[in-house]
Structure formats: structure tokens, C-alpha cells
Amino acid sequence: xxxxxxNDWIGPPDKHSNLRPIIFYVPPEESPLERRLREAxxxxxxxxxxxxxxxxxxxxxxxxxxxxxxxxxxxLEMRDETGQKATLNAEEMxxxxxxxxxxNFRKHMQYNRDWYKRNFTITFLMGQVAVARALRWLRWKxxxxxx
Amino acid sequence: xxxxxxxxxxxxxxxxxxxxxxxxxxxxxxxxxQYFNFLKRMYVTQYNKxxxxxxxxxxxxxxxxxxxxQQLDQEKKVIHKISPIxxxxxxxxxxxxxxxxxxxKSAAEIEDSITPVRAESKEDRQWxxxxxxxxxxxxxxxxxxxxxxxxxxxxxxxxxxAMAPVPFDLTCFVLASLGTGLASCAANSINQxxxxxxxxxxxxxxxxPLVRGQISPLLAVxxxxxxxxxxxxxxxxxxNPLTGALGAFNIFLYTCCYTPxxxxxxxxxxxxxxxxxxxxxxxxxxxxxxxxxxxxxxxxILYSWQFPHFNALSWGLREDxxxxxxxxxxxxxxxxxxxxxxxxxxxxxxxxxxxxxxxITTWTFPxxxxxxxxxxxxxxxxxxxxxDRSSSRKLFFCSLWHLPMLLLVMFTCKKSFLEKEDKGDLxxxxxxxAMEIRLP
Numbered sequence: 001x002x003x004x005x006x007n008d009w010i011g012p013p014d015k016h017s018n019l020r021p022i023i024f025y026v027p028p029e030e031s032p033l034e035r036r037l038r039e040a041x042x043x044x045x046x047x048x049x050x051x052x053x054x055x056x057x058x059x060x061x062x063x064x065x066x067x068x069x070x071x072x073x074x075x076l077e078m079r080d081e082t083g084q085k086a087t088l089n090a091e092e093m094x095x096x097x098x099x100x101x102x103x104n105f106r107k108h109m110q111y112n113r114d115w116y117k118r119n120f121t122i123t124f125l126m127g128q129v130a131v132a133r134a135l136r137w138l139r140w141k142x143x144x145x146x147x
Numbered sequence: 148x149x150x151x152x153x154x155x156x157x158x159x160x161x162x163x164x165x166x167x168x169x170x171x172x173x174x175x176x177x178x179x180x181q182y183f184n185f186l187k188r189m190y191v192t193q194y195n196k197x198x199x200x201x202x203x204x205x206x207x208x209x210x211x212x213x214x215x216x217q218q219l220d221q222e223k224k225v226i227h228k229i230s231p232i233x234x235x236x237x238x239x240x241x242x243x244x245x246x247x248x249x250x251x252k253s254a255a256e257i258e259d260s261i262t263p264v265r266a267e268s269k270e271d272r273q274w275x276x277x278x279x280x281x282x283x284x285x286x287x288x289x290x291x292x293x294x295x296x297x298x299x300x301x302x303x304x305x306x307x308x309a310m311a312p313v314p315f316d317l318t319c320f321v322l323a324s325l326g327t328g329l330a331s332c333a334a335n336s337i338n339q340x341x342x343x344x345x346x347x348x349x350x351x352x353x354x355x356p357l358v359r360g361q362i363s364p365l366l367a368v369x370x371x372x373x374x375x376x377x378x379x380x381x382x383x384x385x386x387n388p389l390t391g392a393l394g395a396f397n398i399f400l401y402t403c404c405y406t407p408x409x410x411x412x413x414x415x416x417x418x419x420x421x422x423x424x425x426x427x428x429x430x431x432x433x434x435x436x437x438x439x440x441x442x443x444x445x446x447x448i449l450y451s452w453q454f455p456h457f458n459a460l461s462w463g464l465r466e467d468x469x470x471x472x473x474x475x476x477x478x479x480x481x482x483x484x485x486x487x488x489x490x491x492x493x494x495x496x497x498x499x500x501x502x503x504x505x506x507i508t509t510w511t512f513p514x515x516x517x518x519x520x521x522x523x524x525x526x527x528x529x530x531x532x533x534x535d536r537s538s539s540r541k542l543f544f545c546s547l548w549h550l551p552m553l554l555l556v557m558f559t560c561k562k563s564f565l566e567k568e569d570k571g572d573l574x575x576x577x578x579x580x581a582m583e584i585r586l587p
Contacts, residue, residue, distance in 0.1 A: 010360035097469035108472035126365035
């Protein structure tokens with residue numbers, strides 16, 4: 001993001017986690033409240049990134065392994081004569097999806113709780129920052145009008 | 148064709164309603180034909196369920212299983228576009244106050260053409276400044292509130308209002324529709340607020356405003372509050388407290404029960420079906436002020452409809468659900484998924500037959516609706532037996548036109564006030580009056 005910008009910048013989705021990274025702008029006179037908000041957002045971003053990157057990679061890998069084992073059981077190779085990657089149809093993949101979902105259930109439960117907590121905290125902090133900024137602006141306005 | 152409804156008591160000329168069905172063929176030829184419906188304009192987009200929508204908040208269902216459609220050049224693709232709506236589990240549940248939120252959800256957005264998609268994805272890969280521009284705000288809020296799903300929810304509520312056996316009150320109708328719409332917007336926004344990382348990972352929902360950082364979570368919550376509070380207040384004070392209570396309950400059910408449950412247990416589908424069933428009940432109670440058998444029947448019809456709609460849709464989204472951690476029947480209990488869909492298709496036949504028994508419609512209604520109910524049941528049976536993508540898609544697309552058609556036929560067979568008072572005339576005058584739209 002350009003150096004003169006006073007805003008956060010959001011980028012394209014990450015290859016592994018599908019989440020969009022944000023580069024946070026640090027204002028020169030950042031109040032402690034604003035800093036708490038920014039750090040909470042950064043931490044949430046890092047956590048989410050870690051979780052989803054790992055989760056999606058595990059999914060891709062396990063999916064490959066599943067396809068490979070099924071193809072081997074059927075006596076086929078990973079790539080056919082034309083060099084195309086062999087795939088299984090949706091019904092065969094359904095077993096894998098079912099299995100993967102149940103295996104990761106506990107992990108998702110934990111992540112859900114974590115995510116909801118973070119989301120509420122961050123939004124609440126945003127609210128506090130917005131109120132603080134509004135009050136500051138009102139005071140500045142009053143001062144200017146007074147002058 | 149176009150139908151113009153005349154309101155006899157007010158002498159008002161109502162705005163002709165058009166239902167435009169857009170079909171897109173593989174080679175991008177657009178075929179439009181008109182289809183009469185109250186307010187609905189439906190798009191079927193890639194369904195990514197969510198809740199969505201399923202409609203109104205419900206709708207999260209939105210999936211990209213139909214991405215495969217694009218790759219099939221030879222196949223004729225019929226894509227119906229659904230205006231906002233989050234269907235019950237059908238994604239859309241939407242919809243708000245969870246009116247139909249679920250429906251929308253099920254509708255995924257199908258890219259209109261190759262070029263716009265390419266342009267969009269290129270733009271997608273750039274870094275963007277997180278600054279809210281005022282001119283973008285309406286579009287962003289429309290997407291945040293799943294406006295198309297909301298419209299579908301409002302139209303099901305209008306159907307409930309229209310079916311109520313009372314003289315038509317325009318003010319009440321407008322207030323009820325407005326209140327329902329606002330409640331739906333609120334519920335949909337909260338649903339998106341809760342689901343940001345999950346939406347990012349699913350193809351159907353990855354272009355939502357919060358996911359793209361076009362709006363801050365704080366603003367989303369404020370918008371939800373500024374829609375929900377006036378919406379419920381409007382319903383409670385401007386219509387009646389019962390409708391307001393139902394609206395508030397639906398918002399709660401959608402945001403606090405259905406949305407978290409999507410990741411915890413397959414029971415979310417049933418909760419979402421209730422969310423989709425409540426809007427027509429709200430329409431009825433807005434008109435009559437009481438919860439009677441007719442309201443519950445209408446709700447029952449919507450409830451049963453959600454299952455073939457959503458289950459068929461979710462069949463193609465299994466990969467995204469599995470990876471995203473959503474507990475849906477199609478992934479964990481596929482047999483149950485198909486059984487339930489078939490069961491509820493058949494239930495629709497039963498409910499349609501119950502309508503004249505409860506004095507809501509004439510006996511022509513179960514007769515006229517039998518062909519479409521049988522057809523959807525047949526597709527439901529095929530889905531049950533074959534359990535493949537093509538049968539699930541057929542069932543899903545059928546559900547899209549089945550509901551508006553059923554509601555339309557129901558309305559035309561509505562038992563008029565005067566007819567009710569003179570039951571002797573009933574059977575004799577039925578046929579002639581069946582197609583006549585009369586609002587006492």
C-alpha cells in the first residue's frame with residue numbers, strides 16, 4: 001500500500017487459507033484503545049490464517065491420498081493414457097467428505113468458539129474506538145467554534 | 148402473460164406484476180419468458196448454502212457446485228436468477244426474521260458470462276484500500292442484507308397476507324411487508340457478520356461485503372440494528388404485536404440458532420425450515436391478527452418445501468461443506484437427506500389437500516396443484532433412488548418454480564368471503580370462479 005495512505009489495505013485471498021490479509025495503518029497518535037483494537041485484529045488475522053491454511057492443506061492432501069488409494073483399489077493409475085489426472089466421481093468422493101467432516105468436528109467446535117469470541121471482542125472495541133473518536137471530534141469542534 | 152389485478156373494494160389498479168425467468172443457455176443466449184407472480188423475481192445463482200437461506204438469513208446456502216455447469220459446454224444450462232432470498236436452509240434464511248433467508252442461501256451466484264468473470268477476478272487480485280465510499284454504500288448494503296433473498300421472503304409473507312380470509316387492507320399490507328423486509332435485512336446482516344471466515348472459504352459466498360473488507364463489522368452490526376429495531380417496531384406497533392413477536396423470534400431463530408447450529412448438528416436444516424415457514428405465518432397474522440389453522444397450513448407448506456429445495460441444492464455442495472466444517476445431511480447422512488426430501492415432497496400433496504378442508508381454498512386447489520406436486524414428488528423419488536448430481540439438480544430447479552406456482556394457484560383458488568357465507572353455492576360456482584381473482 002502507498003506510504004501516504006491513512007487507511008488499512010486489504011489484499012487478494014490467500015492461496016492456502018482463502019482469507020484476505022489486511023495491512024493495518026498505524027496512525028502517529030494512536031491511542032491505547034486504538035492500539036488494543038489493532039493488535040486484536042492482527043492476532044485474529046494470524047490465528048485465522050494459521051487455522052485455515054493448515055486445514056485446507058490437510059484437506060487437499062487427504063483428498064489426494066483418498067483418490068490415490070481408491071484408484072489403486074480399482075487397479076487404475078493416477079494419470080490415464082492421455083496424461084489427464086484421474087478423478088473419482090461425486091458419489092465415491094462422498095465417503096471421503098463424510099469421513100473428513102467427522103474427523104475434524106472437534107477442531108471446528110474449538111475454532112468456532114474462538115472465532116465468535118474474537119469477533120465480538122473486536123467489534124466491541126471498534127465500537128469503543130468509534131465513540132472515543134466521535135467525542136474527540138466533538139471537543140475539537142467546540143474548541144474551534146469557541147475560537 | 149401479464150395479469151392485472153383489480154381490487155374491487157378500493158377500485159385501485161394494482162401495478163402489474165411480472166415474473167421474469169431468465170434462462171441462460173450454454174452459448175449465452177438469453178431466453179426470457181414472463182411468468183406471473185406477486186413480487187418475485189428469482190435468480191438461481193450458484194448455491195452455496197448457507198443459509199442461508201438460506202433465505203434471509205438463512206441462506207447461507209450458496210454453493211458453487213454449479214461451477215461445473217460452466218465447464219459443460221454441450222449441456223444446456225438453465226439458470227434461473229433468484230432475487231434476494233435466502234431460503235431456508237435453502238440457503239436463504241435466509242432470511243430474515245429469517246424470512247426466507249434460507250432460500251437465498253441456497254441460491255448461489257452464477258457468473259453471468261465469462262468476460263465479466265475474468266474482469267472481476269483480475270480486480271479481485273489487487274490490493275484495495277479499506278475506505279468506505281458513499282456511492283458504493285447502497286450496493287454494499289444490498290449485498291449485506293441479501294436483498295434478493297429478502298425480496299423472496301417478503302413475497303412469501305405477502306402470499307400469507309393475501310391468503311388470509313379478511314378484506315384486503317393496503318396500509319396493513321404495506322406495513323407488514325416493509326417490517327418483514329427490514330427484519331429480514333437485519334437477520335441476513337448478522338448472519339454474514341458471524342460467518343466471515345467460513346464465507347471466505349466457500350465459493351458461493353466468497354464475494355460478500357464483509358469477506359472483501361468493503362464494510363467494517365461494526366458498520367454491519369449497526370446496519371442490522373438500524374434495520375431490525377425499526378422493522379420489529381413497525382410490525383409490533385403498526386401491524387399487531389403478534390406479528391412483531393413472530394418477526395423478532397424469527398430473527399433470533401435465524402441468527403442465534405440456525406447460524407451457529409450449521410456447524411454443530413444436522414438439525415440445523417429443520418430449524419432453517421421453520422425460519423422459512425414463519426414469514427407467510429407473519430403475513431397471515433398481520434392480516435387477521437390471530438394464529439389460526441390457515442396460517443399454520445401455509446407455514447407448513449413453506450416448511451415442507453424447504454426440504455426438497457435445500458437437500459437437493461446441498462447435494463452438489465458436499466465438498467465445500469465438508470471442508471468448511473458445516474454439518475449438513477448431504478455430507479453426514481446422505482440416505483436421510485434423500486429420504487427427508489422425498490417425504491416432504493409427498494407431504495406437500497397432503498398439505499394441499501388439507502387446504503380446502505380448513506376452508507382456505509376451494510376444492511379446485513388440490514386438483515389443480517396435483518400435477519405439479521406429483522411432478523416434484525416424482526423428481527424427489529428419482530433423487531432418492533439415483534442419488535446423483537443430475538437428479539439433485541433437476542429437483543432443485545423444479546423447486547424454484549414449484550413454489551411460486553403453488554402459491555399462485557393457491558391464491559386463485561382462494562375461498563372468497565362471500566362464497567364462504569353461502570356454502571350451498573360453493574360446488575356449483577366453483578369452476579367458473581376458480582380462475583377469477585376476487586378480493587372481497
